[in-house]
Amino acid sequence: MSEISTSPGALTAPASPSVATSKSAVISPSAATIQKIQRERKLYAAVYAVLLIGTVLTVAMYYVHFDAVWQMVAVALLIAATKAAFVVAVFMHLWHGQRDIYRIMFFTSIFVAALLGFLTYSLFSLPGSGHYLR
Amino acid sequence: MKIPYTTEIREDTGLYNGKVGMWLFLASEVMLFGALFSAYVLLRIGAREGEWPHGLLNIPIGAFNTLVLITSSMTVAMSWTALKMGNFSLYRKLQVVTLACAVLFLGVKAWEYSEKFHHYEIWLNEPLTAQEYPQLAGHSTDLNAPITSIIGHIDDAGSFATLASLQEQGKSTVEIHPDEFHYRLSAREQGQRRKAERAAGGAAATSHAQAGIPIDVSNIARLSAFVPKHSTFFAMYFTLTGLHALHVLGGVLAFAYILWPASKMWRQDPERYTNSIEVTGLFWHFVDLVWIFAFPVLYLL
Numbered sequence: 001m002s003e004i005s006t007s008p009g010a011l012t013a014p015a016s017p018s019v020a021t022s023k024s025a026v027i028s029p030s031a032a033t034i035q036k037i038q039r040e041r042k043l044y045a046a047v048y049a050v051l052l053i054g055t056v057l058t059v060a061m062y063y064v065h066f067d068a069v070w071q072m073v074a075v076a077l078l079i080a081a082t083k084a085a086f087v088v089a090v091f092m093h094l095w096h097g098q099r100d101i102y103r104i105m106f107f108t109s110i111f112v113a114a115l116l117g118f119l120t121y122s123l124f125s126l127p128g129s130g131h132y133l134r
Numbered sequence: 135m136k137i138p139y140t141t142e143i144r145e146d147t148g149l150y151n152g153k154v155g156m157w158l159f160l161a162s163e164v165m166l167f168g169a170l171f172s173a174y175v176l177l178r179i180g181a182r183e184g185e186w187p188h189g190l191l192n193i194p195i196g197a198f199n200t201l202v203l204i205t206s207s208m209t210v211a212m213s214w215t216a217l218k219m220g221n222f223s224l225y226r227k228l229q230v231v232t233l234a235c236a237v238l239f240l241g242v243k244a245w246e247y248s249e250k251f252h253h254y255e256i257w258l259n260e261p262l263t264a265q266e267y268p269q270l271a272g273h274s275t276d277l278n279a280p281i282t283s284i285i286g287h288i289d290d291a292g293s294f295a296t297l298a299s300l301q302e303q304g305k306s307t308v309e310i311h312p313d314e315f316h317y318r319l320s321a322r323e324q325g326q327r328r329k330a331e332r333a334a335g336g337a338a339a340t341s342h343a344q345a346g347i348p349i350d351v352s353n354i355a356r357l358s359a360f361v362p363k364h365s366t367f368f369a370m371y372f373t374l375t376g377l378h379a380l381h382v383l384g385g386v387l388a389f390a391y392i393l394w395p396a397s398k399m400w401r402q403d404p405e406r407y408t409n410s411i412e413v414t415g416l417f418w419h420f421v422d423l424v425w426i427f428a429f430p431v432l433y434l435l
Contacts, residue, residue, distance in 0.1 A: 026404045027220035048208040076430040091419045108161040112168040119176045
């Protein structure tokens with residue numbers, strides 16, 4: 001069930017030319033919804049802060065000396081994956097347990113993992129490849 | 135005709151239909167970009183030593199565009215909460231910011247592309263050394279090492295010039311101004327160089343375009359602007375960022391349509407309107423995600 005309650009007058013409200021400009025009253029959220037949305041907003045602001053910090057770290061990483069390139073690649077991808085996880089979980093609402101989407105994305109991730117996995121595996125049989133990561 | 139499940143939850147999926155549809159579409163998008171990213175990984179790691187161009191992209195600009203895009207993602211998420219609260223005017227303000235960010239992103243990208251199009255690399259038949267031409271110092275740390283390719287600006291070449299087009303114009307020499315500062319040195323080396331120049335009294339710090347070196351056209355083995363055919367790297371860069379920019383453009387069109395022409399739906403069916411922003415937002419966050427990976431992978435690694 002949706003939590004939004006639409007007021008019964010919504011459908012019969014006279015259309016005015018300033019529909020888009022007037023502050024509409026057609027959605028009147030319940031107290032519970034208001035509380036939930038306010039929590040959600042705080043969460044979005046926190047995720048935004050995480051994303052900003054992640055971007056700063058990504059750029060800062062470039063000025064840090066790593067002993068091997070694979071370490072830099074690992075750190076860069078770790079930061080990117082962390083940012084991505086926050087975006088998917090919070091901005092894209094996957095945090096709120098959406099079982100069927102998990103199923104869709106689970107199958108997709110199997111294919112992506114296979115794609116990346118087989119390609120990476122094939123590198124070991126290419127002559128001279130992989131020096132970049134050493 | 136009434137379209138079913140635009141707002142009410144379907145029992146078997148537990149979601150309204152638009153959301154299921156968008157996630158299925160995003161799954162196909164993951165495969166599309168996944169293929170391109172894994173192709174990049176294979177080519178990058180499989181490249182032989184010294185064959186992958188380094189430091190050819192502008193990192194501060196790429197970082198700036200990252201900030202612009204994550205800001206727009208945040209405003210989209212917030213604008214959905216505004217609709218949930220029934221506050222259309224707050225939603226509209228936030229979406230205007232989103233659209234401004236998206237257009238800014240595309241503008242910066244376009245500027246970045248045009249910068250690339252008039253930078254050149256010349257591969258030489260007869261190598262030069264930094265001993266002969268001090269302005270090539272940034273191309274090689276060893277003064278006597280042979281320099282087989284030069285990066286910089288070419289006088290009167292415009293964009294997209296090729297060796298064939300220079301020969302057609304009947305040119306016998308071209309003058310290249312080496313600009314290794316932006317394109318041969320890593321960001322770390324650029325920082326060190328800037329610091330050293332400032333310490334040295336630093337008038338040089340503002341100008342990195344060097345005095346021209348005349349090159350005989352007969353000595354040019356190959357010449358290319360920074361376009362896809364320059365190298366595998368640029369081919370991947372333009373394919374990935376170009377496809378991503380098209381997605382940004384698609385998001386702009388969708389958000390602008392929902393914000394202006396379609397906004398009367400807010401009066402007729404506000405829940406459905408709110409859902410359309412949630413679903414388009416899902417697409418937008420995905421576009422943001424692609425950039426979160428594309429920026430470090432293309433610009434930094």
